[in-house]
Amino acid sequence: MSAPTTHRSAEEIGRTELGPRPLPELGEQRSAADLSTVDTVLANGLRVIAVRRSSVPLVEVRLRIPFGDPAASSVGSTHAARAEVLANTVLTGTATRSRVDVDTELALVGGELDAVVDPERLAFSGNALVSGLDTVLDVLRDVLTGATYPVEEVERERVRLVERIRLARSQPNVIAREALQKHLYGDHPFAKEMPEAEEVAAVSRDDVLALHASAVLPRGSVLVVVGDVEPDAAVRAVEGALGGWTGEGTAVSLSPLPVVQGGDVLLVHRPGAVQSQIRLAGRGLVRTDPRYPALQIANLVFGGFFSSRLVENIREDKGYTYSARSHPEFTPGGATLLVDADTASEVTAAALLETRYELARLGLVPPSESEVGTARRYAIGSLLTATSSQGGLASFLVNLAGLGLGIEWFTGHPERLAAVTVEQVAEAALEFFAPSAFTGVLVGDAELLAPQLRALGGVSLP
Amino acid sequence: MALPELHRFTLPNGLRVVLAPDPSAPVVGVSVHYDVGFRSEPEGRTGFAHLFEHLMFQGSESLEKLAHFRHVQSSGGTFNGSTHPDYTDYYQVLPSAALERALFLEADRMRAPKITEENLRNQIDVVKEEIRLNVLNRPYGGFPWILLPPVLFQTFPNAHNGYGDFTDLENATVDDCAAFFDTYYAPGNAVLTVAGDFQPEAAKALVEKHFGDVPARPVPVRPSFAEAAPKGELRAEHSDKHAPMPAIAMGYRIPDPVNEVEGYLSYLVLAGVLTDGDGSRLQQRLVHRDAIVVDVGAGCGLFGPLEARDPDTFSVTAIHPPDITAEQVIAAVDEELLRLAEEGPTEQELAKVTARWVSTMHREHDRLTSRTLGLGSAELLFGRAELLYELPDKLAAITTDSVAAAAKALRPDSRAVLVLKPAGAAGAASDNGGTE
Numbered sequence: 001m002s003a004p005t006t007h008r009s010a011e012e013i014g015r016t017e018l019g020p021r022p023l024p025e026l027g028e029q030r031s032a033a034d035l036s037t038v039d040t041v042l043a044n045g046l047r048v049i050a051v052r053r054s055s056v057p058l059v060e061v062r063l064r065i066p067f068g069d070p071a072a073s074s075v076g077s078t079h080a081a082r083a084e085v086l087a088n089t090v091l092t093g094t095a096t097r098s099r100v101d102v103d104t105e106l107a108l109v110g111g112e113l114d115a116v117v118d119p120e121r122l123a124f125s126g127n128a129l130v131s132g133l134d135t136v137l138d139v140l141r142d143v144l145t146g147a148t149y150p151v152e153e154v155e156r157e158r159v160r161l162v163e164r165i166r167l168a169r170s171q172p173n174v175i176a177r178e179a180l181q182k183h184l185y186g187d188h189p190f191a192k193e194m195p196e197a198e199e200v201a202a203v204s205r206d207d208v209l210a211l212h213a214s215a216v217l218p219r220g221s222v223l224v225v226v227g228d229v230e231p232d233a234a235v236r237a238v239e240g241a242l243g244g245w246t247g248e249g250t251a252v253s254l255s256p257l258p259v260v261q262g263g264d265v266l267l268v269h270r271p272g273a274v275q276s277q278i279r280l281a282g283r284g285l286v287r288t289d290p291r292y293p294a295l296q297i298a299n300l301v302f303g304g305f306f307s308s309r310l311v312e313n314i315r316e317d318k319g320y321t322y323s324a325r326s327h328p329e330f331t332p333g334g335a336t337l338l339v340d341a342d343t344a345s346e347v348t349a350a351a352l353l354e355t356r357y358e359l360a361r362l363g364l365v366p367p368s369e370s371e372v373g374t375a376r377r378y379a380i381g382s383l384l385t386a387t388s389s390q391g392g393l394a395s396f397l398v399n400l401a402g403l404g405l406g407i408e409w410f411t412g413h414p415e416r417l418a419a420v421t422v423e424q425v426a427e428a429a430l431e432f433f434a435p436s437a438f439t440g441v442l443v444g445d446a447e448l449l450a451p452q453l454r455a456l457g458g459v460s461l462p
Numbered sequence: 463m464a465l466p467e468l469h470r471f472t473l474p475n476g477l478r479v480v481l482a483p484d485p486s487a488p489v490v491g492v493s494v495h496y497d498v499g500f501r502s503e504p505e506g507r508t509g510f511a512h513l514f515e516h517l518m519f520q521g522s523e524s525l526e527k528l529a530h531f532r533h534v535q536s537s538g539g540t541f542n543g544s545t546h547p548d549y550t551d552y553y554q555v556l557p558s559a560a561l562e563r564a565l566f567l568e569a570d571r572m573r574a575p576k577i578t579e580e581n582l583r584n585q586i587d588v589v590k591e592e593i594r595l596n597v598l599n600r601p602y603g604g605f606p607w608i609l610l611p612p613v614l615f616q617t618f619p620n621a622h623n624g625y626g627d628f629t630d631l632e633n634a635t636v637d638d639c640a641a642f643f644d645t646y647y648a649p650g651n652a653v654l655t656v657a658g659d660f661q662p663e664a665a666k667a668l669v670e671k672h673f674g675d676v677p678a679r680p681v682p683v684r685p686s687f688a689e690a691a692p693k694g695e696l697r698a699e700h701s702d703k704h705a706p707m708p709a710i711a712m713g714y715r716i717p718d719p720v721n722e723v724e725g726y727l728s729y730l731v732l733a734g735v736l737t738d739g740d741g742s743r744l745q746q747r748l749v750h751r752d753a754i755v756v757d758v759g760a761g762c763g764l765f766g767p768l769e770a771r772d773p774d775t776f777s778v779t780a781i782h783p784p785d786i787t788a789e790q791v792i793a794a795v796d797e798e799l800l801r802l803a804e805e806g807p808t809e810q811e812l813a814k815v816t817a818r819w820v821s822t823m824h825r826e827h828d829r830l831t832s833r834t835l836g837l838g839s840a841e842l843l844f845g846r847a848e849l850l851y852e853l854p855d856k857l858a859a860i861t862t863d864s865v866a867a868a869a870k871a872l873r874p875d876s877r878a879v880l881v882l883k884p885a886g887a888a889g890a891a892s893d894n895g896g897t898e
Contacts, residue, residue, distance in 0.1 A: 007644035010636045014576040018675075020524040024566050026537060029559035030488040030659065055486040056824040092740075099750075103741040107814035110821030112739075129821055156753055163707065163756040163783060170601040170706045272703060272886060275591070275599040306541075307532045316528060319587025322595050342595050374536035381538010381557045388487040389828040 032384060038231035039406050042239055044246050045219025049397055049407065050234035051226045053390050058110075059133045059227030059234075060390045062398035063124040063140065066220050067117055068254035068332070069189035078203070080119070081195035082211045085154065085203045087117035088161055090212070092153035094142040099153060102139055109135045119190045120254055120332065121402065122216065127391065130228045137241035144216060144245045154205045162197045169194070172270065172342075172443060176277035179268045179441040184281055190254055190332060218242070220251035222401040226394040256333030259283055263439040264460045265352070267453060269446035276348040276444030277340070278355065282437040284328045284335035287403060293416045294424035295328075295432055300375035301367040301425070302326050302358065302433055303339060305382075307374055309358050314341060320351040330403055337432060345445055349452035352442065352459075362433040366426035380414045466827075468837075468847055469662050473670065475678040476650025477572075480837055480847045481665055482657040490658035491834030492564040493553035494572065495842040497653075498646035499546045499770075500624030501687055506633070509626015512545040513589050513634055514642050518552065519543065520581040523574035527581060530567055537563050540831075545624065547770045549842055555831050558659040562668050565656075569672035572649060577639045586631050593625050601704035605882055606711035606779055607764040613698040614713040614775060614878035619687045648679035655838035655847070658830055688772060691715040696878045703886030707756065709781040710788045712795065713878040714871075716762060718772035720844055724856065728868040729776050730767050731860045734815030735807045736760045736778070736798070741814070743798050748780065754790055755780040771843060776872065788881050796874055803870035806862040820854040827851075 036052040069079035091113065092099040106113055109132025115124050128136045168174045174194075181191035223242070225234040260283045285292045296304075303310030303326030314320040324341035339359075343351040367375070387393040387410070400409055431437075442453070446462055453459040469481040503510040521527040534541045539556030554564045597603035608623045615621040654673065656665055692715070717725035736744045737760040748755045758780040763769045780791050826832040827850075841847040 007641045010577040010640040013640055013643055014523055014574050016523055016574050021566070021570070023524070023533060024562040027559040027562060029557050032488055055484075056828045058821060058824050058828070100741040100746070103739040104810070104814060107739055107741070107818050108810075110817040110819075112818070127821065127825065129817070129824075156750060159753065160749070160756060166706050167601070167756065167781065170704055172600055273599060275594040305535055307528070307535045312528060315588055316584065319584045320591070322588055322592035342591070342599075344591060344594060374532060377538045378535045381560075382540060384487075384538065384557055385489050385540060385555050385830065388489050388830060389825075391825065391828070 035407065035411070036231055037407050038235050040235060042218070042243060044243060045250070046242060046245070047222040047401065048235050048238050049222065049224045049401060050229070050231035050238070051393065051397065051407065052229065052231055053226055053393060054228040055390065057130045057228050058127055058390060059130045059136070059225060059229055060394035061124070061126045061136055061140070062224040062394050064222050064398050064402050065122040065216060066120065066251040066253040067122040067215060068120060068252045070252050071189065072255065073187040074189045074192040075187045077189065078199060078207070079189065080192045081199035081203050082207050083117045083122070084161055084195055084200065085158055086208045086211055087115045087122060088157040089149050089153050089208065090115050090143050090147045092157070093148045093150040094146045095148060097139070097142060105135055106139060111136050113139060119192060133225075133227070133229060133234070133237055134241070137237055141241045141245065144242065147212060149205050149208050149212070151205050154208060158200055158203060161200050165194050165197060165200070172273065172275070172277050175268070175270060176279045176441060176443045179266070179443060180279045180281060183266050183439065183441050184260055184336070185257055188257060190257055213247070215252060217247040217249060217251040218245050219247070219249065220253070222398065224394050224398045224401065226390045226397070254332040257331050259334065260336055261439065262434070262437045264458055265439065266441045267446055267449065267459055267461050268441055268443045269462050270443050271445060273345065273443070273445045275342050275344055276442055276449065277342055278348070278352055278440070278442050280339040280355065280438045280440035282337045282432060282439075284337040284432065286335050287330065287405060287409065291424070291428055293413070293420045295428040296379060297372055297375045297417070297420055298362065298367065298425050298429040298433065299326055299328060299337060300379060301371045302362050302429070305375070305378055307378075309362065310339070310355065313358055314343070314351050314354050318354065320344070320347045320354070339438070339440070345448045348442070348444055348449055349456050352453075353456055356435045359433050359435045359438065363430035366429050367422070369422055372420070372422050372425050376417055376420065379417050383413065466851065469666070470841070470847070471666065473649065473673055475673070475676055476648065476681065477673055477676065478653045478841065479669055480653065480655045480841050481662050482655070482833070482837055482847070483660055483662050483665075484657065485659050487830075488558045488659050489555060489830055490558040490561045490564070490656065490660055491553060491555045491830045492561070492568060493551055493655045493834045493838045494568050495549050495551045495653045495655070495838040496647055497549055497651045497684065497842055499548040499550055501547045501619040502646065505618050506630060507638065508622050508630045509589065509624065510630070510634060510638065510642065511550060512624060512626065513585060513631060514639060515543045515545045515550050516585040516589060517577055517581060517639060518571050518575055520585065521576040522571040523576065524570045525567070530571070533563060533567060539564065546765055547624065549839065551835055551838060553831065553834055555834070561656070561660055561665065565668050565672045568654070569676060572647065572652065572673070573676045575643060577636055577643070579636050582634065582636055582639065586634065589631060590628060597625060599704070601702060601706065602709060602781075602882070603704070605702075605709060606713070606777055606880060609700050609882070610711045610713045610764065610775065610777060610878060610880050613696050613880050614692065614715070615689060615773070617687070617689050620689060620773060644679065645682055648681050649673065649676045650678060650681040653838050653842045655834050655841065657834040657837060691876050692878060693876065695874055697881065698878075699881045699883060701885035702882050705882060705884040707781055708784055708788065708884060709779065709882040710791055711880040711882070712778045712792065713880070714776040715876070716774055716776045719768055719774055720771055724860070726762065726774070727856055728860050728864040730762050731812060731815050731857060732802070732865050732868045733760045733762055733776070734818065735802070735811050735865060738815060738818060743802065744778070744795065747798055748791065748794055752794055754786045754794060755782045757781055768843070768849070769839065784884070792879065799869045799872050803866050806866035809862065812860065812862060812865065816854065816858045819857050823850070823854055
């Protein structure tokens with residue numbers, strides 16, 4: 001490559017007369033302002049959490065309705081398909097609003113509202129200029145209490161859903177996730193994140209109406225409002241809009257999952273893949289477990305952030321991957337530790353070997369004082385930055401509420417992290433990060449991968 | 463939107479600085495935008511600007527390899543970098559106690575990055591994994607940002623793949639890196655932005671302390687990347703072995719975002735009228751009424767609006783079932799554009815787009831990462847960080863006539879059409895399988 005002018009050499013660039021300089025100390029940290037907040041339950045059973053954050057004149061709204069399949073097994077159950085059609089059509093019509101009316105009214109107050117479903121919950125997520133809070137809540141009231149599921153909308157969205165499922169299932173990440181969930185949980189409804197095309201095609205408007213009547217329930221659900229609004233006023237607005245939303249019984253939470261047991265990694269063949277998805281899983285801890293803060297720090301040191309052993313090894317040292325990480329997933333009644341890496345086919349087996357090595361090393365050569373300190377400060381600081389926006393805080397709180405927790409868990413967590421000792425981290429590392437505690441899947445071109453994986457062992461080949 | 467407090471000054475070495483204090487949360491964002499992106503990389507070195515971005519994280523005179531990440535994260539912060547057509551940005555967002563540390567880290571690599579053969583080879587491998595992840599191993603990889611420019615543009619800077627091909631990446635040398643750094647990473651070719659919880663005077667003193675002795679170097683003359691708009695409709699086909707369904711991307715040239723901002727913004731409003739929300743023109747027509755696409759989108763800039771200088775692109779993209787032809791989709795888009803050109807949008811359609819933009823601006827402002835990066839890129843590209851806060855008013859001033867004129871200018875006889883065809887097992891299965 002020709003430079004437009006003469007230039008210094010790399011050695012000259014990397015050196016100055018003064019030489020290396022000392023890293024500045026951290027300054028004094030100002031604590032976040034106390035949040036003005038209300039956490040209450042309305043007469044209809046809906047829990048409402050309202051938090052004032054007035055950084056911008058907006059409001060964020062999250063509604064979480066537990067939406068589990070009451071059946072014990074997803075085999076033969078049409079719940080997932082009906083739930084998907086419901087989520088894709090709930091905002092398309094009421095007695096007084098068409099799909100376009102909903103969009104127009106929301107747009108005129110700078111607002112949006114959408115609905116998505118997964119095996120655990122139906123979630124509405126919206127926002128608007130703060131002057132539009134009543135509009136968002138009124139649209140929400142209208143669809144919760146009177147969604148009509150117009151037949152032409154159900155028919156169109158059914159077709160579109162089948163197409164979208166096909167698109168999703170062409171993504172390597174989705175292929176790996178579905179294979180992992182099935183490997184871990186078999187036919188438990190938690191593992192069925194997407195219905196089959198023929199199941200969707202069989203869903204009728206009556207099915208959706210019946211599911212809405214039986215499952216879209218305020219009791220057990222939680223609504224979070226974060227924004228430039230007084231919490232008491234927000235709760236009154238919610239009560240005014242949604243107080244009349246009623247229904248028999250309580251929204252359905254999924255039954256607890258079987259505990260993840262260690263075992264062989266299942267190789268899933270994806271012909272023509274040039275990269276593989278490594279997806280390992282082991283048992284984790286719920287947020288309320290006294291050992292959770294120590295496990296959180298152990299996980300960070302392992303692969304939970306960039307300055308972790310896994311990333312420094314398989315990315316920054318060996319160049320096997322662009323993305324490697326480990327993270328907890330909170331599941332019905334428990335928690336899982338997930339380890340993900342995407343690697344070129346030719347280095348997949350080596351990357352799996354290094355990942356197992358780092359798992360073992362975390363317990364046997366436990367995190368040092370310095371590693372724990374870095375991870376601890378990251379955990380505290382990133383909680384602060386992730387929740388410094390209205391949207392970030394709203395999403396964080398609704399997820400906490402889904403675990404039965406409230407804002408006091410959030411405000412109390414930095415102290416819990418500060419109290420964790422190096423010994424507690426070492427204990428968590430030894431117990432939870434043993435390679436034998438993990439199982440998982442590996443998606444890639446089996447013809448390329450099989451010889452090396454067979455030699456490595458601990459992988460069941462197709 | 464009320465204009466937040468902004469301070470700006472330039473250091474003697476040419477570094478432009480924007481300070482945007484806001485005490486609402488005890489966090490701070492620091493970014494550096496360098497005025498070089500992948501349009502400036504030479505032939506034979508595609509992907510170099512992005513590869514070099516990776517190397518800027520690999521250590522500097524005071525920082526061993528891995529130290530940058532550790533110092534940011536042990537301060538409780540997050541970081542990243544990204545390479546765009548016309549600039550490369552680096553940022554960290556941290557608790558405000560770490561402001562000086564973040565300035566130190568950025569200054570150290572602006573002054574004396576340590577570029578070694580070992581780190582270069584390692585990051586070439588990492589970048590290749592990134593390209594496998596985002597392009598080669600997934601459906602619709604690089605659609606349309608890599609695939610559309612070579613159809614719409616003729617010259618190398620505008621047309622080539624900014625991720626780079628593997629051979630070019632592997633040919634990169636340490637000396638290439640030295641030349642690139644000395645040419646483009648001069649302090650006078652950069653904008654430093656600090657946003658969040660700090661006192662402006664104290665922050666100014668810290669900026670001077672850490673960046674003041676980065677030596678000034680000549681700033682390269684920025685070349686023009688202008689080229690003529692296409693004469694006629696230019697078409698190309700791309701085979702995607704992972705894609706289960708066909709897709710199309712239509713690309714058009716639009717006014718210079720820097721020198722014709724108002725003209726450019728008419729297209730931004732047009733994009734909203736076309737595809738933002740269920741009530742938008744193309745959603746209603748293509749997704750719901752005709753039911754010929756799964757999803758459709760339109761927008762200015764392949765990286766988002768106001769993210770590049772001239773020449774910039776307006777694109778319409780859609781994924782459609784295999785029993786629908788590309789021609790059907792194109793014809794429906796053209797009909798809707800013609801209708802908009804002749805009748806114009808309604809006042810209500812514009813009000814919807816404007817209100818959503820106001821809300822979007824506030825939301826971007828509330829996220830410190832996007833606020834810091836938005837201020838920095840607006841200062842670098844437009845010389846006006848304030849532009850971020852002026853946009854709602856500017857968008858509200860766009861008339862139905864100017865949106866109609868924008869629709870009229872998206873002419874079939876001056877555009878690029880990229881047709882993406884499924885070529886692998888995924889597509890073949892869909893052709894004979896028939897899911898509906």
